[in-house]
Amino acid sequence: MERKSMIAYVNGEFLPENQATVSIFDRGFLFADGVYEVTAVINGQLIDFEHHIARLQRSCHELELTLPYGEAELKQIHHQLIEKNNLHEGLIYLQLTRGNAMTRNFLYPDKDVKPTLVLFSQESSIVDHPKAKFGIEVVTFDDIRWQRCDIKTVALLAASMAKEYAHKHGADDALFTKDGYINEGSSSNCFIVTQDDKLQTRELNNKILPGITRRAILALAQEKGLEVIEKAFRLEDALNAKEVFITSATTLIWPVIKINGQNISEGKPGSIAVRLREIYLQKAKSQK
Structure with missing residues (x-):
């Protein structure tokens, strides 16, 4: 077309x-x-x-x-x-x-x-994107970016390299990692849902972008009574999590069903990510 x-x-x-x-x-x-x-x-x-x-x-x-x-x-x-x-x-x-x-x-x-x-x-399709319904597979990529990732600059070569690496390895996207910790996605923030249903994402610092959708999802989670932890988590924490998902302005929430070829939980979108996306969309559609 x-x-x-x-x-x-x-x-x-x-x-x-x-x-x-x-x-x-x-x-x-x-x-x-x-x-x-x-x-x-x-x-x-x-x-x-x-x-x-x-x-x-x-x-x-x-x-x-x-x-x-x-x-x-x-x-x-x-x-x-x-x-x-x-x-x-x-x-x-x-x-x-x-x-x-x-x-x-x-x-x-x-x-x-x-x-x-x-x-x-x-x-572009945002509301009914198939990756929101079926989830995405990601790979990890060493975080080679500069030390002020909190500033949304146009210097996006590292992100392009990460996405290209993911594409060549049959994945949908990449997660930036450093010293065993997941910082964020190549153009998104990253969340996990722990086995006891706590929502965790890295705290704001110069290693990650203060995502607008990240902010909205944290507010929604607190409104719905979910316990929120803003603290760095390791790759192994994500691999053992109940759910993993990424957030950004143009994806809203996309569930992550596989990291480096390993299934997350049952290898399908989790209920908390799905429900948070539904609520966020309801609020988004009512904005004027």
Whole structure:
């Protein structure tokens, strides 16, 4: 099926995506000097938008990167993209870089250099994705990323390498591991359900991204009376868990049924992951 052409946004202009370009001197292109956010769209509505923008603001602050747009203006641009592309379900990608300094220089450019803002949308299945129903198989991959994984930067080569490794080994995705501990997924956070039904995920630090869906799932779990543990867990803990699942904006929750070829529990999606996804979807569909 041929992919339809979409409208993108570049520095104040809405353009056909094949005309949406940036300079070869843009620091996002030369140095990965930029940040991004991906917001899910369900039923034409943005999901957890305010939290995505709050994280974007934090990322900019950590990198001393100017964000010359307020939340209301960014929300308007997102809604315009939804309308122009008739987007019912999918995602909107936002990328902000330090801009085009017209020279390759490692030092940050002068403050008068305007940041580059790019947004585009893509149609994708979120609500009824088969991997949410049947689960995914993952492999582990050594965490070779830099030491500020809490900042959502566009430097995603390690994640690409991990996903490619998973693909070549017949798996759906990869989990980053270090010193025997699981940090997170290649583009997601990772949870386990212990044998006594406690929900566990790594605590927030510079080793993982503070996921927006992670945050929502923890809040839902506490609402439903599940005991939550924010503490690092080892690969062997995941292999012996009752359930394992990953969370992200565009997957919501995908159960993990196999790690490195070994079944998790009975090798099928667990009831807690399934129920949390159902509740999250109910809330997401009611957002305006």
